[in-house]
Amino acid sequence: MNRGAVLAVMALGMVLTLGAVAPGIAPVVVATPDSGSMVPTAETHSLVVVLDTEPTVGEIALFETPTRDRAVLHRLVDRTADGEAFVTQGDANAATDQEAGDPPVPPSQVYGTVPTLLGQPLVIPYAGLVLTNPVFAFGVWALLGASLLYTTTGGQAVRETVAAVPVRVHVVVLAVAIMVVIPAATVAAPASADAEILTTTTATGDDPGIVAPGEVGERTIEVSSPVIWGLETVAEAEGDLRIRDVEPAGGGTRQVTVANEPVETPQVQRSTITVYSFPATLPKPVLAALVDVHPFVAGFAAALPIGGTVLVAAVLFIDPRLPLRASRKAIQRRRRRERTDTPHLD
Secondary structure (H helix, E strand, O other): OOHHHHHHHHHHHHHHHHHHHOEOOEOEEEEOOOOOOOOOOOOOOOEEEEEOOOOOOOOEEEEOOOOOOOOEEEEEEEEOOOOOOEEEEOOOOOOOOOOOOOOOEOHHHEEEEOOEEOOEEOEEOOHHHHHOOHHHHHHHHHHHHHHHHHHHHOOHHHHHHHHOOEHHHHHHHHHHHHHHHHHHHHHHOOEEEEEEEEEOOOOOOOOOOEEOOOOOOEEEEEEEOOOOOOEEEEEEEEEOOEEEEEEEEOOOEEEEEEEOOOOOOOEEEEEEEEEEEEEOOOOHHHHHHHHHHOHHHHHHHHHHHHHHHHHHHHHHHOOOOOEOHHHHHHHHHHHHHHHHHOOOOO
16 A cells, blocks of 8 residues: 555544544544434434534434533434424334433534435445444554554664564464453443333333333333354343343343332333443453443453463563564575675675
């Protein structure tokens, strides 16, 4: 990749990064749903492009609200009686956001709306998992920076630097990377979905997630979390509901059943259910206890046996002076070049 191509890709990356981290500044905003409130229109970790357009009822919009600490991607389902603000609701939610306690959303708090293509919202499944993942973004920026350095120096400085590094150092760096990347990826890309249970005086008993005051409701949701050998999953509920059961389901998902604490007044109780995946190096109860501390702690603890094994093997079995095979060739080429460049005195 030449220098111009690298700079062009970096410029595009800066635009996408600005759109992801600074909605309201960039004319195009890149967003990704981190819950299931817009399923099936926008699945968790899909990529949604939001344009700075005039919002209208029926459109999906990205907006801010004082009751939440992050932007919300929900549909504008109606206007308030005075016409000054919007009523909003997730496609998968049983009640509007305003019934759940959020204030109406004035147009000034709307960043933009999702464009449509052939009558369907412009949503790219799973692309958000990659493009808005901090670990992936860091890796891309590091790779682009290394490519720019390589093209600027003709690759000579990079090759000579690698040539001087012994095998043990490469393996130690790999071990440390394992102990950092695994927990970082765990925290950056969990699977999550929203669940809510509505308590109302008009409950009919047909829907277990809509109950009368004083009753316990139940809701089962699907969270995208493939069942992979060697990985252990831990579910966590943040909000008003508690987890009753987690079971593998078809299509790379898990069914999570949640229940509410009975309340005497009509209201919506909701939680965000997050499923983390870790290497199965520790018992599940231990991982669950560590997730309660922080998911990064659980990820680091799960990665420690893997990275630690690699690290111990590097210290015990690899000669610290042994260079890589490719590095030895590079050293030999450099020495031959130095001998050729050395002037001979008669």
